Amino acid sequence: MHNPFVPETLEGWSLLHLMYRVRWDRVQKVSSAERTRLAKEAVDSLTVPDGSTAFAQMLGHKADFMVTCFRKDFEELAQAQLAFAQTQLHELIELTTSYVSVVELGMYEMTAKIHDQVGQKFKPGSDEFDQAFDTELDQQRQRMMGRLFLDTPKKRYICFYPMNKRRGETVNWYSETFERRAAMMREHGMIGRGYAGQVLQVISGSIGFDDWEWGVDLFADDPLVFKNLIYEMRFDEASAKYAEFGPFYIGLQFSSSQLAAYLGGSVPEL
Numbered sequence: 001m002h003n004p005f006v007p008e009t010l011e012g013w014s015l016l017h018l019m020y021r022v023r024w025d026r027v028q029k030v031s032s033a034e035r036t037r038l039a040k041e042a043v044d045s046l047t048v049p050d051g052s053t054a055f056a057q058m059l060g061h062k063a064d065f066m067v068t069c070f071r072k073d074f075e076e077l078a079q080a081q082l083a084f085a086q087t088q089l090h091e092l093i094e095l096t097t098s099y100v101s102v103v104e105l106g107m108y109e110m111t112a113k114i115h116d117q118v119g120q121k122f123k124p125g126s127d128e129f130d131q132a133f134d135t136e137l138d139q140q141r142q143r144m145m146g147r148l149f150l151d152t153p154k155k156r157y158i159c160f161y162p163m164n165k166r167r168g169e170t171v172n173w174y175s176e177t178f179e180r181r182a183a184m185m186r187e188h189g190m191i192g193r194g195y196a197g198q199v200l201q202v203i204s205g206s207i208g209f210d211d212w213e214w215g216v217d218l219f220a221d222d223p224l225v226f227k228n229l230i231y232e233m234r235f236d237e238a239s240a241k242y243a244e245f246g247p248f249y250i251g252l253q254f255s256s257s258q259l260a261a262y263l264g265g266s267v268p269e270l
Contacts, residue, residue, distance in 0.1 A: 002133050004124070005178045008111045010141050012103035012148025013051070013070040015204050015215065016077045017160060018084070019063035019249065020093040027092050027263055038089045039260035045083040046256075051076060052152045055259060056251035057268060063096050065262065066160070066251060068217070070103075070152060092263075099162060101204035101215040103148055108182035110140060153200040155219035156270050158253045159226045162212030162246035173242040184238040191233050198225045212246050223250065 002008070030038070046053040046069065054068040069080045077100070084090070114136050115124070122129040141148070165173035173181065192201060202217040218226050233239050258268030 002115070002130060004111075004115050006111075007106055007108045007178070007181070008114075008137060009107060009205060010105040010137075010144055010148055011205070012105075012145075012150075014072065014074050014077050015099075015101045015103060015202075015217075016069040016071070016081060017099040017101075017215070018067045018069070018081070019058065019096045019098065020065055020067070021096050022064040022263075023092050023094065030092070030263075032264060035263045036260040038087070038092070039263060042084065042087045042089040043256045043259055045087050046080055048076070048080070053080070053256065054152045054158070054253060055256055055268075056158045056253045057262060058249055058251035060250070062247065062249060064093075066158075066249065068152075068160075072149075099160075099206070099215050100209045101206035102209070103150075104203055104205035104214070105144055105147060106185065106203075107140070108178075108185050112178070112182065114140075150202070153202075153219035154253075154270065155200060155221055156253060157220050157223040157226070157250070159218040159220075159223075159248065159250050160215065161248045162206065162210070162215050164213045164244040164246075166242045166244055171241050184236070184242075187236050188233065188238040191236060192229070194232075195225065195229050198222070199229055219253070226250070 027035070046067070048071070051069070051071040053070070054066075056066045056068070058064060058066050067084070069077055071077050071080060114133060118129055118132045118136065122132055167174050176184075199218055199220040202219075204215040204217070205213070206215050207213050218229070220226060234243075252267070252270075254262065254268035254270055258270075262268040
């Protein structure tokens with residue numbers, strides 16, 4: 001049964017962010033040839049025919065590098081985590097934190113539209129209504145496959161952060177009407193569209209999966225775009241009143257073939 005007050009979502013890739021600290025004291029004792037072998041084994045363990053893996057050198061103390069796995073389901077995420085953990089590279093690194101989520105497209109306006117269209121033909125709550133609603137939702141899913149199962153953006157800089165919508169005593173996002181929430185998200189989205197071509201954004205849902213409600217991945221060729229976009233969005237109502245942000249992770253995305261160079265002390269290239 002479809003609740004008219006709850007926006008539908010479309011789901012795509014399952015995501016696993018893994019942040020690591022490198023034990024450089026151990027790495028420095030390994031020969032160049034051995035680093036190359038360890039890097040190849042690690043990369044091969046994460047190479048799959050359906051899905052992708054992104055590598056990034058992180059800035060700051062929270063992590064040295066990040067591995068982001070894009071897979072079709074949690075079974076494959078489990079396989080990726082297990083395979084990577086069994087490589088010998090894991091003797092030289094330590095996991096500092098992780099994040100589990102699923103690529104998500106929120107459908108505030110489309111949810112209302114589908115309810116109106118289907119409600120003109122069938123009684124809400126009936127089996128006929130639900131079947132027609134699911135059919136229309138599946139058609140929307142087919143139209144959005146490119147956004148739900150996108151290729152890893154080949155941008156030099158990556159920013160990741162988790163976030164919530166406030167649900168405290170003063171303001172509560174979930175107690176606002178559907179129409180108010182839809183209007184605020186429309187305003188929020190308009191700001192993002194103003195940065196089209198400069199930044200690629202991947203929103204993933206993590207309610208029930210991790211400590212925050214959403215994960216946000218931003219990809220760009222200029223890191224200042226992250227600052228400008230997030231700063232401008234702070235002024236819209238959805239963010240100013242209702243957004244809570246977790247820790248931010250910023251880094252340089254690099255090609256998997258550059259993992260050995262990174263372990264050798266060179267800034268890896270994309």
